[in-house]
Amino acid sequence: MLKAFHRVESTRKPEAAVYDQVIPAGEGWMYALQPGQVLRIVDLEGNQAADTLLYDANNPEDHYSAVRTINSQSNIYLTTGSTLLAESGKELASIVADTCGRHDTLGGSCSSQSNTIRYAHEKGHMHNCRDTFMLELAKHPEGHRYAKRDLSPNINFFMNVPVTPEGGLTFEDGVSGPGCYVELQSSCHAMVLISNCPQLNNPCNAYNPTPVHVLIWNE
Amino acid sequence: MNAIWSETMHPGGKWSGIVGRGKLIRLTALEAGANVSMLMYHARDLSERYNMPDTLKAQHTAHLTRGNVLMSDNGRALASILHDDLGWHDPLGGYTTRAGTDSKYGVSCYQESRNGWLRSGQENLAVELVRNGLGERDISPVVNWFSKVVCDEEGNMRFADNHCAAGTTVTLRLEMDVLLIFSNTPHPLDPQGDYPSVPVKIEVLPAVQVDAGDYCVNFRPENRRAFDNTWTYYALQN
Numbered sequence: 001m002l003k004a005f006h007r008v009e010s011t012r013k014p015e016a017a018v019y020d021q022v023i024p025a026g027e028g029w030m031y032a033l034q035p036g037q038v039l040r041i042v043d044l045e046g047n048q049a050a051d052t053l054l055y056d057a058n059n060p061e062d063h064y065s066a067v068r069t070i071n072s073q074s075n076i077y078l079t080t081g082s083t084l085l086a087e088s089g090k091e092l093a094s095i096v097a098d099t100c101g102r103h104d105t106l107g108g109s110c111s112s113q114s115n116t117i118r119y120a121h122e123k124g125h126m127h128n129c130r131d132t133f134m135l136e137l138a139k140h141p142e143g144h145r146y147a148k149r150d151l152s153p154n155i156n157f158f159m160n161v162p163v164t165p166e167g168g169l170t171f172e173d174g175v176s177g178p179g180c181y182v183e184l185q186s187s188c189h190a191m192v193l194i195s196n197c198p199q200l201n202n203p204c205n206a207y208n209p210t211p212v213h214v215l216i217w218n219e
Numbered sequence: 220m221n222a223i224w225s226e227t228m229h230p231g232g233k234w235s236g237i238v239g240r241g242k243l244i245r246l247t248a249l250e251a252g253a254n255v256s257m258l259m260y261h262a263r264d265l266s267e268r269y270n271m272p273d274t275l276k277a278q279h280t281a282h283l284t285r286g287n288v289l290m291s292d293n294g295r296a297l298a299s300i301l302h303d304d305l306g307w308h309d310p311l312g313g314y315t316t317r318a319g320t321d322s323k324y325g326v327s328c329y330q331e332s333r334n335g336w337l338r339s340g341q342e343n344l345a346v347e348l349v350r351n352g353l354g355e356r357d358i359s360p361v362v363n364w365f366s367k368v369v370c371d372e373e374g375n376m377r378f379a380d381n382h383c384a385a386g387t388t389v390t391l392r393l394e395m396d397v398l399l400i401f402s403n404t405p406h407p408l409d410p411q412g413d414y415p416s417v418p419v420k421i422e423v424l425p426a427v428q429v430d431a432g433d434y435c436v437n438f439r440p441e442n443r444r445a446f447d448n449t450w451t452y453y454a455l456q457n
């Protein structure tokens with residue numbers, strides 16, 4: 001299946017949403033979608049990364065699987081039509097609209113520890129997505145059902161992380177822009193965990209992390 | 220250098236074990252077309268494990284070869300690739316599943332086929348995870364030794380045919396005490412219709428010293444910083 005950009009605009013109206021919230025850069029969000037609900041994530045100012053994990057909320061040990069997802073479509077990018085699979089093979093959600101271009105599921109999230117490797121030992125104190133994920137687990141009433149071991153490789157909505165035919169991996173700017181969005185429809189009772197990336201070391205976001213907007217519709 | 224221990228993994232076979240810091244693990248494809256899926260955990264804290272995205276991002280690569288370091292989610296060097304005949308091992312393709320194995324190669328079961336039944340990576344890894352106190356929730360992307368998957372400009376994944384010749388070896392040096400889990404099961408994107416039947420030899424070789432001029436340490440500045448983090452970890456304990 002070809003996963004070149006499949007641009008699909010949504011007909012859903014913001015005023016009909018049952019949930020509407022802005023996630024500032026560097027903050028997290030954890031929310032259980034009911035089966036059939038649609039989550040829209042909007043890149044308000046462009047070139048932001050929304051690091052996102054999904055779980056079967058009825059069985060938190062079953063996490064989103066990047067490799068099962070890309071294998072099932074024989075393509076490494078996510079766009080409209082991609083089905084997001086759990087490690088068990090269970091369908092967690094599908095992408096029903098996308099105005100961005102492509103979304104990354106290989107690059108994972110930033111962390112204090114990986115920042116010391118990628119940038120410098122002195123960057124270890126800086127805020128990072130894996131800390132946000134763990135803080136969300138600590139705060140959420142259901143968070144005790146999850147642990148660090150459940151933080152498997154995530155989706156980076158709005159990020160462009162091309163793999164070259166020569167086997168290189170790069171971080172590129174620019175497939176997203178202000179107002180670009182992606183919509184996921186949950187296929188089950190799916191727990192969504194988002195870290196709106198605070199990364200200040202990567203030129204992809206022009207060193208300026210910005211807010212994202214989340215809206216939910218009942219279908 | 221003589222092996223401390225060695226064993227041959229049969230086609231469909233698996234192995235898990237804890238191997239100490241500094242020791243070498245050498246895998247040898249005894250016939251052409253091998254694939255071994257590998258998971259790796261820090262033996263002392265199993266919640267620390269090989270992290271595919273951190274490993275690839277730090278080294279700006281989507282394939283693994285000599286000089287590359289396998290990094291943990293806690294920012295440390297777990298193992299490094301000391302020697303490689305092939306130039307490309309796959310970190311993206313994942314493991315075979317029961318459903319995928321049945322649909323590609325035909326349904327098989329022990330009752331009918333005895334030890335000829337066709338095992339899947341998913342089940343092999345699950346068994347060894349549970350044996351070592353972990354579970355299916357701990358599965359994450361594997362390294363597929365001996366396989367090559369290329370991605371075109373559109374992101375389409377293609378399995379490279381005839382990549383691994385008989386006798387090919389790859390040697391890892393373990394930079395921490397690790398739990399290794401191996402499954403000798405086909406690559407999930409291998410298009411051939413016959414279940415590949417390639418025995419693979421595993422050998423554990425005596426520990427070697429890491430010196431200042433080490434190729435893997437100096438391969439990239441990122442690798443040096445991952446080693447620094449590992450050395451600090453041990454310096455705090457010794």
Ligand SMILES: [Zn+2]
Nearest residue numbers: 110129197198
């Ligand atoms: Zn981040």
